[in-house]
Amino acid sequence: MAAQSPDLARIIARLAADMAHEPQRGRVADYIPALARADADRFGIAVLTADGQMHVGGDADHGFSIQSISKVFTLTMALNRIGARLWQRVGREPSGSAFNSIVQLEHEQGLPRNPFINAGAIVVSDVILAGQTAAAATAEILDYLRMLAGDPAIAIDAEVAASEAETGHRNAALASYIKSCGRLDHAVADVLQVYFGQCAITMSCRQLARAGHYLMAGGRGPHGEVLVPPDRARRINALMLTCGHYDGSGEFAYRVGIPGKSGVGGGILAVVPGRASIAVWSPGLNARGSSMIGSLALERLAEAMGWSVFAA
Amino acid sequence: MAAQSPDLARIIARLAADMAHEPQRGRVADYIPALARADADRFGIAVLTADGQMHVGGDADHGFSIQSISKVFTLTMALNRIGARLWQRVGREPSGSAFNSIVQLEHEQGLPRNPFINAGAIVVSDVILAGQTAAAATAEILDYLRMLAGDPAIAIDAEVAASEAETGHRNAALASYIKSCGRLDHAVADVLQVYFGQCAITMSCRQLARAGHYLMAGGRGPHGEVLVPPDRARRINALMLTCGHYDGSGEFAYRVGIPGKSGVGGGILAVVPGRASIAVWSPGLNARGSSMIGSLALERLAEAMGWSVFAA
């Protein structure tokens, strides 16, 4: 593989320019005021390559609500805590359903299909809660993100967290249902507090790309430190590819071809194993709840760089 | 990447030896006599690498019923025929359901989730039927496989085809349902004849690995000839990864990490983009209907060779 950085810088600059003019930008999530205020014209991208170079474009330093992207990191934390025992509490299969569907839970007795749908992430929150208060668990998640991104300034947006808690009846339904199946160890209110807290973390593309370094680099952080074993990084990538975009996961694999996890704040974390950790952000969403412009940018970037994991 | 062939030959020999002694071999499919007679002790493997070398182990030249592996090739044929219009008739998402589920069809008005579940492959058969008889369409599929594998001796097992037709009430239900939604152009009986015919093709691991060359090689066949455009090969690989093992697709991606398509005859075709086309065979199936020993062999091979597309 040829040195990629010069081309990459040019490609990213071009992408950022192009994305600014794309007419179809999707719909900004409007279920809470803090998200509804986001500007659909925004677009940011940050690409951290295996050689340690960071390339950015557009609003790469603008903070946004990472929302479900946090599920990648809490999954990592839960696996670090209890290893493969996690898979007795949550599955590893695509759900074929929307992110907040409860039908699958009833058909499968409260065992969520995978850790990237809301129900699965709620179980992951319950794992992280073990032995501590909801406040402590939330702080632990925040600290983990700060460590991964190398930025102690990363914070939870209190307004977002409060709004999520206020309007989160669907998530309360999911958590209560799982609890009713005897599959949550802690009180529903505590589990939800942790879950809503992690969703309300604000990060920029630059911070997020850096936080994803270990997934691209066989489990190692930017300084070569071992964060997770290589096979754990590899398997989280596999889960991101098959389950990272709810019922749009197949489409993303088909079009883009790299592991990714989206959030309704408009961010997407994407991983090119051995090559790059990428974060994009644009608040307008497609019908599946993933960033419309962000997905397009990743498709073009992967195409231009030959980064699809499915390409020869 | 270092020259892989010497190691590969040794690894394959070791794998074949190890697989012979694995105690847990799964259950042979018994819904038709021809499959039920298969010997669960069998194991074959063939690996065709990008440099054109073929490595084999075990019963690599023993013919078996390819069953659903044929869906990869008929999908290729349908895309070659009508291109992206195919996606108006079948989706690209994992179904989260068993291979023969009809529930999803009712909830989504007869639009199958993807071309690798039975319902989707039935629609693909309908596409191939256009402008010809069922016999001609079946012959066209067989010819395509013969061409891909470079072996004009490949044939349909008439006993298997007849048994499939006789016992295929679930597939008849799927086809009739799709027809009732106005989503089949041809008569149900004709579509099923094509579908049952393709499932009854007999191939060996060696033939299958060769037939899969284009998926590993950016669309090119063993002699460098362009069979499909590179992006088509890439996208078929993506579909194999997200949907290739029904409701065990996530598990296969998690454990093995390469695109693959299994059949109830015990075969699996797997693709390492840019590296290798692999076929394994062992008739005993796991709970999801994929070869138990075949899956294990692929997991060990991918691990040993570092072939997971999700590894750094």
Added chain:
Amino acid sequence: MAAQSPDLARIIARLAADMAHEPQRGRVADYIPALARADADRFGIAVLTADGQMHVGGDADHGFSIQSISKVFTLTMALNRIGARLWQRVGREPSGSAFNSIVQLEHEQGLPRNPFINAGAIVVSDVILAGQTAAAATAEILDYLRMLAGDPAIAIDAEVAASEAETGHRNAALASYIKSCGRLDHAVADVLQVYFGQCAITMSCRQLARAGHYLMAGGRGPHGEVLVPPDRARRINALMLTCGHYDGSGEFAYRVGIPGKSGVGGGILAVVPGRASIAVWSPGLNARGSSMIGSLALERLAEAMGWSVFAA
């Protein structure tokens, strides 16, 4: 109970006049030409009371396709044949689903919820097929209807039967699904022939009201002959009330309050235990597939006569 006949004659005459002017008449079934030609302005009613008097109004002697009303009579025949063993093959619960839903079949392994949804009636057809050809079974059903109605001229509309067979892919899906679960003894094609044949019987309101006499009269026919035991008549009435209008059964019970069975030809057979056997017909259907004007007429008649089984 006071002599009801004088009032009844007047009420029926008034009803027939009123129904002629109702503006909202529903939509005529159009899935086959013979039904699509029906005139939505038509309305017929026939009421046979316990004292043997027949009162008619409107187009009471106009023949129409009885369609699913036939399910009441084939259920009676199947119970006469194999008694309570029938309930090992079909349930007795409302389905909560549309008449042709296949979802429930998958969730309950091919056991239809009740004999009045299509899937259940297909199983009933299979029971009647035992020991005879499809033609003979169809003839037996026709003969039973002729006997019940006391009219040997009742016939199957060959055009309707042929159209049903031609377009009946959904029913073929249901039958194939049940067969795939090992729950049909005979070939799908034979079972469907019987099923389509019974649906294509043409009867008038007068004939139908007479055929329903045994349900109103504790199992006895118009001449006092025992056709079924009293408890069988009672139980069939119960099934009609809970399951007779698919996912509109609760609504019919709520509004009308008497056992009834509707057909997409626009007919409804209704039973007031101990009082009357009623047939109404008007081809326009409501959203649940029952006659809109026919339901309204029954509601008004039951109200006027105090015939609801739920009234004090």
Added chain:
Amino acid sequence: MAAQSPDLARIIARLAADMAHEPQRGRVADYIPALARADADRFGIAVLTADGQMHVGGDADHGFSIQSISKVFTLTMALNRIGARLWQRVGREPSGSAFNSIVQLEHEQGLPRNPFINAGAIVVSDVILAGQTAAAATAEILDYLRMLAGDPAIAIDAEVAASEAETGHRNAALASYIKSCGRLDHAVADVLQVYFGQCAITMSCRQLARAGHYLMAGGRGPHGEVLVPPDRARRINALMLTCGHYDGSGEFAYRVGIPGKSGVGGGILAVVPGRASIAVWSPGLNARGSSMIGSLALERLAEAMGWSVFAA
């Protein structure tokens, strides 16, 4: 109709004796301690006939938790409050599902199928909450029951109410789900307080039979006072028949043939329009969650008295 009382007294005495020796008594609900302590050997019956006579047998004066039987009375209260507008918030169809299923809610956007499944009763609680606190609404329900039964001593079992609240995660999931669809006006916690309160009311068979008088008597109470209009009583009876036993409603209609509503405390309220209001109690439940001995007693009583609404 002949004078029924002498026979009835004898039949009830015989029933109570027979029921004491029935070997198959079902399983006592054990999800909360207060219910789990119930003695499966108990059986009580009270029959209040249209002429005002009360006949009792067995433990007719033993209090038990009425649980879901309360849904009949809260439905009556909600209809008295807002009339037919209630049907914009809850359906009138049998659900075909278990009492606590959430699948239907997702498929139908949070509109419960009927007021007798938990989801529907939760909506009814929300209606009763309008304009008052949860404590006031609960008191209003209790007062209504006291008035209907003519017994100011009827009370809520505080232990049961507390246990329900503690373990009621499934109901919390249902309420949260409905709330997430925008279909609850009040806070989930308040709605659940009302719901759990009504379920925890303790009554005896004698009290319950008296409370059901208006349903048997065209809306009039024991002293002839109009409690609801006749058509309301009739329609509530219709709903009890089609929906009163969850996914065992069809079976109850088939076997017993009268409107009834069961509770997991082992009570059943049954109504013979124009004839009798009946309450039975025995704590052991069948697979559908209705009293096993209670159902059997009602079947025998209806048979002996010819009380099925479906009999000639």
